[in-house]
Each structure stands twice: as structure tokens, then as C-alpha cells.
Amino acid sequence: DTGVSQNPRHKITKRGQNVTFRCDPISEHNRLYWYRQTLGQGPEFLTYFQNEAQLEKSRLLSDRFSAERPKGSFSTLEIQRTEQGDSAMYLCASTNYFGEQFFGPGTRLTVL
Amino acid sequence: GENVEQHPSTLSVQEGDSAVIKCTYSDSASNYFPWYKQELGKRPQLIIDIRSNVGEKKDQRIAVTLNKTAKHFSLHITETQPEDSAVYFCAASIPTSGTYKYIFGTGTRLKVLA
Numbered sequence: 001d002t003g004v005s006q007n008p009r010h011k012i013t014k015r016g017q018n019v020t021f022r023c024d025p026i027s028e029h030n031r032l033y034w035y036r037q038t039l040g041q042g043p044e045f046l047t048y049f050q051n052e053a054q055l056e057k058s059r060l061l062s063d064r065f066s067a068e069r070p071k072g073s074f075s076t077l078e079i080q081r082t083e084q085g086d087s088a089m090y091l092c093a094s095t096n097y098f099g100e101q102f103f104g105p106g107t108r109l110t111v112l
Numbered sequence: 113g114e115n116v117e118q119h120p121s122t123l124s125v126q127e128g129d130s131a132v133i134k135c136t137y138s139d140s141a142s143n144y145f146p147w148y149k150q151e152l153g154k155r156p157q158l159i160i161d162i163r164s165n166v167g168e169k170k171d172q173r174i175a176v177t178l179n180k181t182a183k184h185f186s187l188h189i190t191e192t193q194p195e196d197s198a199v200y201f202c203a204a205s206i207p208t209s210g211t212y213k214y215i216f217g218t219g220t221r222l223k224v225l226a
Contacts, residue, residue, distance in 0.1 A: 031211065042118075042201045042216035043156065055209040091155070099144050099205060099212060103155040 002026060004104035006092050012110045013082055020078045021107045025094030032075050033101065034067055035091040043091055043103075049075060082111045114139060116204050118217030126225050131189045133220045135202035138183065144205040144212070145185045147176060150219075151198045159200075160187070192224045 005024045013019050025032045030051050035043035046065065047057045051072040064082075069075040079086055092104040115138040125131050137145075143164035148156035162169045162176045162185065169176050175188040189196055199219045205212040 033213070035216075040219070042203075042219050045213055045215060048213055050209075050211055055211065056213060100158060100161065101146065101214060102158065103148075105155050 004092060004094050004102055006090075006104040006107050008107055009105060010108045010110075012112065014112050015082060015084060017082055018078065018080045019082060019109065020076050021090055021092075021109075022074060022076050023092030023104055024074045025092070026096070026102060027073075029094035029096055029102075030072070031095040032069060033093045033095065034075070034077050035093065037089040037091055037106070046077075079109075082109075084111045087111045114206055114215050116202060116215045116217045118202050118220060120220060121218065122221045122223070124223045124225060125192050127192060127194060129192055131187075131192055131196070131222055131224075133187045133200055133202070133222075135185050135187075135204075135217050136183055137185070137204040137215075139204065139206050140183065141207050142183075142204040143207075145176070145178060146203050146214070147187050148201045148203065148216075149198045150201065156201060189222075192222075194224050194226050197222055197224045 007022045033048040034046040037043045047067050049069040052069050064080045067077045087110050089106045089108050091106045093101045095101045117136045119134050146161035149159045150156040160174050160176050162178050173190045178185045199221050201219050202217040203214045
């Protein structure tokens with residue numbers, strides 16, 4: 001499968017715990033994006049990378065959120081001290097040279 | 113500001129009829145406008161896109177139009193079929209840091225009634 005992959009697909013955690021998600025983009029894509037999607041809403045931009053450089057982080061993103069893409073390939077999104085309001089689908093997408101964006105299946109986070 | 117408004121939020125049509133979904137963007141520097149289809153429990157899938165140097169693009173039963181002056185773009189689905197039922201999202205590119213990010217609309221739930 002040469003599409004975008006994400007792991008885990010589902011994560012249930014207790015409030016206050018830390019969680020980390022992984023995204024593997026399409027191999028030849030150098031831009032990688034993270035989004036959050038809640039029920040009935042469109043994907044909300046969180047942050048993005050060009051190769052290993054993080055270019056922008058949403059103003060809505062608290063300091064509890066951090067993302068890395070250390071070698072310009074896969075990326076991780078970590079949420080520290082999770083809150084119930086963090087419950088959402090976290091989507092990763094990678095973009096080709098033409099700007100066409102392809103999404104992964106997402107990681108559904110439930111914070112109890 | 114960075115904003116994409118999408119209307120309507122829900123749309124029901126009879127099978128065989130046409131469906132139109134409209135979006136408005138705020139950043140005049142936006143130059144790429146993709147549309148995504150998301151079925152329940154699945155990832156958004158790119159179905160068609162348009163760039164600012166053209167006014168219309170068509171792919172079989174799906175077409176997208178762009179009015180840069182008014183900052184409007186629309187998705188047109190003709191001869192709708194039950195399998196077209198899904199949530200559709202529009203998006204607009206926003207230039208930033210030498211490249212682009214994408215802002216999405218809030219989605220339109222399309223129901224095609226058999």
C-alpha cells in the first residue's frame with residue numbers, strides 16, 4: 001500500500017495521560033500536514049512540515065501539542081496531559097509537487 | 113483572515129437530479145481549490161480540484177467552477193446516484209512560509225434519495 005498510513009487507528013486514554021501518534025506519508029511527498037476533525041466539522045489545520053522543517057503551527061494549538069518529523073519521512077504528533085476536549089479524529093495528509101493532498105485513515109482519540 | 117464558508121450544510125436530492133455546493137474564501141492570494149468526499153468512517157478523498165488560472169473543470173459527472181473576483185467556487189454533481197451520498201468538503205490554499213497550507217469548509221452532507 002503506497003498511501004498515507006497512520007498508527008494507531010484508535011486510542012483510548014485517561015485524562016492527564018500523554019499520547020503519541022505516527023504518520024507515514026507517501027514516500028515522494030515532501031510536505032506533511034496534521035489536522036484535527038470533530039464530528040460534523042471539516043479538517044482543522046494544526047501544523048505542517050516541509051521535509052523536516054515545521055513551517056507553521058496553528059494559533060489554536062496549545063503548548064501541550066508538539067509534532068516532529070526528524071528525518072523528513074514519518075512524523076509524530078504528541079499530546080501531553082490530555083483533556084477530554086482533545087477527543088477527535090487526528091488526520092495526517094501528504095502533498096505532492098502539484099499541491100494535491102492525500103489523507104491517511106486517521107487516529108481516533110478518546111479521552112476518558 | 114483565513115476562512116472558507118460552505119453552504120448548504122445538508123442537501124437532499126432525488127436520484128438523477130443535480131447537486132450544487134458553494135464555497136466562499138477570504139484570502140485573495142488563494143490559488144488552488146480542492147474538493148473532498150468523505151464517506152462515514154473513512155478518510156477524505158480528493159475528487160476534483162481547480163486552480164486560479166481556469167474558470168471551470170469537469171470530470172465526468174463532477175464539475176467545479178471558480179469566480180476569482182467574487183471569491184466563490186462551486187461543486188456541481190449531475191445525474192446523482194445513491195453512492196454520491198457522503199460529506200463533501202471544499203478547501204482553499206493559503207500561501208505561508210514559502211509554500212501553502214489548506215483551510216477547509218465545514219462540509220455539506222449530501223443525501224441522494226433513491
